[in-house]
Amino acid sequence: MYVDGEVGTAEVVAAQAGDEDALERLLTASLPLLYNVVGRAMNGHSEVDDVVQETMVRVVSGLGGLRDPASFRSWLVAVAMNEVRRRWSARQSAPVAALEGLEGTREVADPGSDFVGLTILRLGLSGQRKEVAEATRWLDEGDRDLLSLWWLETAGELTREELAASLDLSRQHTAVRVQRMKEQLEVGRVVVRALSADPRCPVLTELVSPWDGSPGALWRKRISRHTRGCAVCSGHQRDLMPAEGLLAGIGLVLPVHDLLPPDLLSGLATQGSGAGAGAAHPLSGAGGHGAGAP
Template sequence: MDTREWRDTIAAAQAGDRQALDELVAGWLPLVYNIVGRALNGHADVDDVVQETMLRAVDNLGSLRDPDSFRSWLVAIAMRQIRDRARRRTAAAPLDESAAGGAADFAELTVLRLQLEGQRREVAEAVRWLDDEDRQLLSLWWLEVAGELTRRELAAAAGISRQHAAVRVQRLKERVETARGIVRALDGACPDLRETTARWNGRPDSVWRKRLARHIRGCGYCGDTHETVVPAERLLVGIALVPLPVGFTLSLALGGKTAAAAAGAASVGWSAKVMAALTQPVVAVTAGATIVAGGAYVVVQPSDDPPPRAVSSPTAASTARPPAAPSPTATPSPSPSPTQQRKIDLYGTVVDAVDAAPDPNAKPAALPHRPESGITSSWGPKAVMQHRGETVDLSGQGYVLVRWQIAPQDRSGGLAMPTWTGLKGRLFHVASGGGRRMDDATGPDTTGMGGPATGYTVLPDGTQQMWQNEYFYLDGSVSLTVNERGASYGLTVFPSTWEAADKDINYGPPQGAVRYGLVRDTGKDTAPVPQYVTRAKPADPATVAQRSRV
């Protein structure tokens, strides 16, 4: 389901649509389960916290004003439930940690369900050695790196500023690397370490973490890694959500469920708090919703009817997840009606077909010269944007150069394209230059799409291959945002001129470049517009559809 469909589903659920509410709960349950499960590392309380999160979300759905902010709103609710649970445990008498023995260790669940090996397995197992507060942040950062959350959503859920989030995440990375070293050492054959751990009960805690880290720092055997240690964020790129375990059951009383029916659900081990909530109206919907995971099964029925029998599918859980690929959706927007066309004043074309690289020696067509009065940039003469969420605001009439720098050696994987939002006026994609397309450069060349030694940067299906220099013509105003969440990349944005663009695209192979540039401008309103452009201003710019219409 694409972003537009999720937005429609949320709106329908708020209006009382029973099926839409079930789809909403089923679609986002895996994300909540992964956040809570990783934050609590599979403690027996995971199910209760997940259920309380979903109940609160359903109960307060009507208060959500902006459907685009649903994900960050839901994640914030989950984090509040996690913190509330921690405060309750602190206030109460210390609990016997062995009570968690019946619950699945989330690190082990991650390894088994996602079939992680090597250093990816090492990162998952390192979670056991983190303190509760670090695990809470890791539950968000892991999903950020995997492309499920944005840095803005991470900061909002943690209740801190984006600048503070950057500091916290950096410290977390250092602790994760320390924990990875411990996991690696315990898998080794150091005789001194075996003697050191002779009295250890095998349960990770802060005392033994410090003791083992001290040993590793002073041990030539444990400190000598026999392979290159890949940074954790590169290992986590594109890792899917851990599927819900078989037997996980979530039931929401959506209006008419009786106390007796709710009491019957207590046999699956729900908390008294959840049992009480199940007897109360949640939203103005008269239905019962049941999701059985290990497969995801959703049923809607009047409260007086017996529930039909669920048939679980082994793979359904992964298909029920929300759209969190490391890139904006590639699903085309539906064609507007004639009335909508008159209101929107459509112009230009969208580059829907991925074009092949032209002959390197083929000179470009003449570049039409459009009127220029100059472009103003919120970053001044040069905007160097290296991090997700960084935005440059452009306005005026003239040419804009966007220079790409892709760094698969830093972090490979799926590339989340930058997006143009809040467009007023006209924006055209007029030319491509720089002497090469990004797929011209491979291997050690850091401007290219990567190679076997570094990993590959992969575009979303249907996305045009970008050139090193991309030229656009703006007559109005627009914002350009970096949505980096999988593969690492940066953009440098310059106000430019027709003369500079014309000179660039004609700088071809005779002067040593890989190829001449390419002219895309027709000189008319039929010239192509960029992919990923919209007149709207979504809360998350990464949600802009690939084949937008403007």
Template sequence: MSSHAYPGRADMSTVVDAARRGDRAAVDELVSHCLPLVYNIVGRALNRSADVDDVVQNTMLSVVRGLPGVREPQLFRSWLVAVTMNEIRTHTQRRHTTPAPPEDIDNVIDPRADFEDLTLTQLRLADQRREVVLATRWLDDDHRHLLSLWWLVEAGHLSRADLVDALKLAPHHVTVRVSRMKAQLDTARLVVRALTARPGCAGLADTASGWDRRPAPVWRKRFA
């Protein structure tokens, strides 16, 4: 079995149930299957590789400690995603994440996890990978967090139900949020494209007066 694939729903429920009862081998197996998914969610939601490792570690500690409270093993994956998102929100509230410089984009998520290329290929964005990754840094925190899940839904690593459960919203509200997030991402991609165009635009350069060269939602709005 691939280290990046989950067991079937029935098999996962068996492993979760055993882990809940304190079976160390089951806990280890569960963690090994959780880790790539958690790395990808956190890696896309945050911008600094050092922060990714910290948040992933905190998430896995919360998962292991919270296992006894998982009453419905078949819903474990949705619970896992919700725990991960809670850790991301906590981290974001505690410390504003400073965007990494463009040359570090390949180090944002753990190199052992291969969802990044797979997801962007399935979205037919492989040739624009750098632009998309850079664009995520211009998003509002909430939209960037949602994008980290939406990419995995599009690639088939999470279900629509997982997304709805993790956000704790009605399905139609999730649809509205995804639509707004995608519109903001499109705008951010245009901003990235404009800022990296050569020759540059004199009007855009005037607008950028006072900009500290770090991606930020307020500057996305000004440039857009």
């Protein structure tokens, strides 16, 4: 982890005090976590880089107002998730004319071009690890940001406390949401198995003949209903290893930084040091970390 105990906290404190080098190191170290949180939450959408950059701008602006430096990571993730929600909200509320020609942009035709495909390709996933990664495509859209955080928790990159804090939920409420998402993920794993079976169940083949190949709630329910009642497909539910263990073995997928302006981090660091420790710009979603609504 890039923030570890007193060393990480000391780096945050130094950055808050105006140390430009400390701030640049903090931002550099934050990029892998940010890209994985945003990338998974947005499923590799073309605006991931924009959301990451905007998150870093907001982090630099609000760092001076962070009351507890030890909570930097959960605060960082909360800011990132707020930016993801802002972006989707802005797209959903945009005038219809402005979205012409963008239909389906949240669906990715090339399975190797979305974040799941990138994970599978870069890490060479196979077997049940590949299945569980593919099953994440079948989650409801509202669970995608929760998945991105839970995935990082299983990989040891976030604690449950940090996950709950980034969602601004209690541990109990977080546990309930995670459990529901896991149940949906298990359904998705069975769907993936049934669709990829060779030979595939002929009844299932006929069922999905009108399907356009894009994962969605309607077809997840239809295929799941079939697998539960089909003598051939019901066997796909057996021998599923716990998703936690499988995801824990899937490391972080590092981003391609060539898409970022070379001087972005140093420029942000200079901007942050110029603002000084007293420049508190409140950010939404930080819960008890010292930030309010923007």
